[in-house]
Amino acid sequence: MVAQVTDLATVDAEGLPTRDVNDAIRDAIAGGAREVHVQHPAGRHSLAVALRTDAKVVFEGSTGWYTAGMNTGAHVVVSGNAGWGLGECMMDGRIEVHGQAGSGVAASIRGGMVYVAGDTAARAGIAMKGGALVVGGSVGYMSGFMMQRGTIVVCGDAADGLGDSMYEGTIFVGGSVASRGADAVIEEVTDEDRAMLKELLGPLDIDADAFDFTKILSGRKLWNFSTKEPELWKSAL
Amino acid sequence: MCGIVGIFYKGEGAAGPVGQVLTDMCDQLFRRGPDSAGVALYGSALSDAFVVRVDLERPDLERAEEETLTAAEELTSVKESVRTARSLRMVVADDAEGKLADRIEEAVPGARVFSIGRSMEIVKDLGMACDINQRYELGTFQGTHGIGHTRMATESIVDIAHSHPFWARPFPDVSVVHNGQITNYHKLRRRLQQKGHRFATGNDSEVIAVYVADKLHAGISLDEALRASVEDLDGTFAYLISTANGIGLARDQFAMKPLLYAEDEEKVVLASEEISIRAVFPDPALVPREMQAKEVRWWLR
Numbered sequence: 001m002v003a004q005v006t007d008l009a010t011v012d013a014e015g016l017p018t019r020d021v022n023d024a025i026r027d028a029i030a031g032g033a034r035e036v037h038v039q040h041p042a043g044r045h046s047l048a049v050a051l052r053t054d055a056k057v058v059f060e061g062s063t064g065w066y067t068a069g070m071n072t073g074a075h076v077v078v079s080g081n082a083g084w085g086l087g088e089c090m091m092d093g094r095i096e097v098h099g100q101a102g103s104g105v106a107a108s109i110r111g112g113m114v115y116v117a118g119d120t121a122a123r124a125g126i127a128m129k130g131g132a133l134v135v136g137g138s139v140g141y142m143s144g145f146m147m148q149r150g151t152i153v154v155c156g157d158a159a160d161g162l163g164d165s166m167y168e169g170t171i172f173v174g175g176s177v178a179s180r181g182a183d184a185v186i187e188e189v190t191d192e193d194r195a196m197l198k199e200l201l202g203p204l205d206i207d208a209d210a211f212d213f214t215k216i217l218s219g220r221k222l223w224n225f226s227t228k229e230p231e232l233w234k235s236a237l
Numbered sequence: 238m239c240g241i242v243g244i245f246y247k248g249e250g251a252a253g254p255v256g257q258v259l260t261d262m263c264d265q266l267f268r269r270g271p272d273s274a275g276v277a278l279y280g281s282a283l284s285d286a287f288v289v290r291v292d293l294e295r296p297d298l299e300r301a302e303e304e305t306l307t308a309a310e311e312l313t314s315v316k317e318s319v320r321t322a323r324s325l326r327m328v329v330a331d332d333a334e335g336k337l338a339d340r341i342e343e344a345v346p347g348a349r350v351f352s353i354g355r356s357m358e359i360v361k362d363l364g365m366a367c368d369i370n371q372r373y374e375l376g377t378f379q380g381t382h383g384i385g386h387t388r389m390a391t392e393s394i395v396d397i398a399h400s401h402p403f404w405a406r407p408f409p410d411v412s413v414v415h416n417g418q419i420t421n422y423h424k425l426r427r428r429l430q431q432k433g434h435r436f437a438t439g440n441d442s443e444v445i446a447v448y449v450a451d452k453l454h455a456g457i458s459l460d461e462a463l464r465a466s467v468e469d470l471d472g473t474f475a476y477l478i479s480t481a482n483g484i485g486l487a488r489d490q491f492a493m494k495p496l497l498y499a500e501d502e503e504k505v506v507l508a509s510e511e512i513s514i515r516a517v518f519p520d521p522a523l524v525p526r527e528m529q530a531k532e533v534r535w536w537l538r
Binding site for chain 2: 043045061062064065081083084099100102119121122123140141159160
């Protein structure tokens with residue numbers, strides 16, 4: 001089941017129950033592996049969840065829903081696509097998807113970074129509480145919904161309702177924004193922002209200077225209920 | 238939750254083992270819907286006849302079969318018939334302008350007409366898709382396209398009649414599979430009933446089938462019908478609608494239910510989750526994309 005050569009281990013997921021695949025990954029890391037390659041993930045759900053390690057886990061193929069959820073420190077790479085809830089509730093670490101990702105990417109993460117090279121579906125970065133989400137392609141409907149902290153960078157386009165009802169945090173979009181959600185406002189990109197983007201995107205081989213980013217923040221009008229602005233509240237609810 | 242799947246082979250004369258492919262794909266989604274499973278399979282179209290699939294909910298299956306054949310003979314001629322478990326398959330000369338299904342159900346207690354079409358056949362039952370495949374011998378079915386479903390009931394009873402796919406009665410060859418809940422189906426159904434349509438069940442998904450088929454019958458294109466449905470249907474949905482010529486798909490405005498499509502030169506594969514696609518098509522060159530909110534797509538021959 002687990003083949004280990006020095007610090008590199010290989011797990012073949014074919015025919016194994018998901019629990020056994022996750023156990024094999026943990027066992028390999030506990031046995032000293034610094035990098036675990038998982039073959040034939042075949043789009044299965046809940047792989048590499050709740051890892052507390054700084055080791056690297058590479059999925060050779062696509063994974064399903066909740067990949068690397070609750071990750072705490074691991075560097076998880078998916079060579080194919082990932083399904084819904086990629087890296088949800090991550091505390092720390094790094095998740096890279098070379099293909100596309102489903103809805104709810106990086107939902108509620110508190111730290112670490114999620115990078116999707118392709119596009120993501122709806123609600124990317126929903127309720128983020130820290131950390132960073134970088135999307136090489138475009139994001140779907142209502143991305144950044146109720147975001148509370150952290151940074152989302154979209155190199156492509158954003159669909160309708162971007163940043164709806166966000167509390168705090170920052171969204172940068174390199175392409176077009178179909179529409180902003182309730183109380184999401186555009187702010188000037190500062191030199192400080194540009195330096196931060198360069199630092200964040202550089203290691204991913206993305207040239208931050210090649211984009212004319214739009215910066216989106218919370219207008220903070222929904223922080224407190226105001227009877228003077230009934231229209232805003234109607235649209236938010 | 239429910240799981241929906243589809244396969245469409247591209248090009249003139251292209252076909253494949255749609256029965257096996259769809260049931261294999263459904264089985265990967267059984268956690269999304271363990272109650273029942275079903276498929277609508279599209280074989281080569283008959284130019285001068287219709288295929289009828291009747292479900293016989295009777296302990297005396299042979300007698301029910303005879304009664305059904307007798308009832309059908311009253312309105313049309315039955316060219317051939319074969320029964321597999323409780324599914325009776327008949328090839329008939331015509332559908333008596335849509336009256337055949339009603340006639341059979343009136344005459345034969347326990348008989349339900351699941352489908353009528355020149356190429357469409359609907360088979361569905363409780364349990365896993367692989368068991369249904371075996372019970373009804375679907376593994377050898379060759380066809381041009383088809384759709385499948387695994388059901389977790391939310392809006393109506395768990396029984397065979399309320400399983401998917403639904404036939405858009407009385408329109409031949411139109412079927413639907415749906416994941417989600419339609420919240421304004423009472424209103425839509427009443428409107429369609431006022432136009433003279435009859436519904437076989439109280440299920441919300443059946444309304445989608447008749448709604449779209451009614452538009453197609455009025456000469457509206459599939460593209461326009463799909464776009465209109467996204468505006469008119471309230472609730473959450475990802476659905477596939479199949480006709481004799483191809484498959485259309487639509488997703489609700491909140492993108493609440495998952496739906497992926499993957500396409501290459503030979504085929505289009507549709508599924509709620511990638512795990513379902515990978516079980517049958519492991520080639521990483523086939524890349525699934527998730528439908529966007531309010532997006533519609535269709536592939537026609």
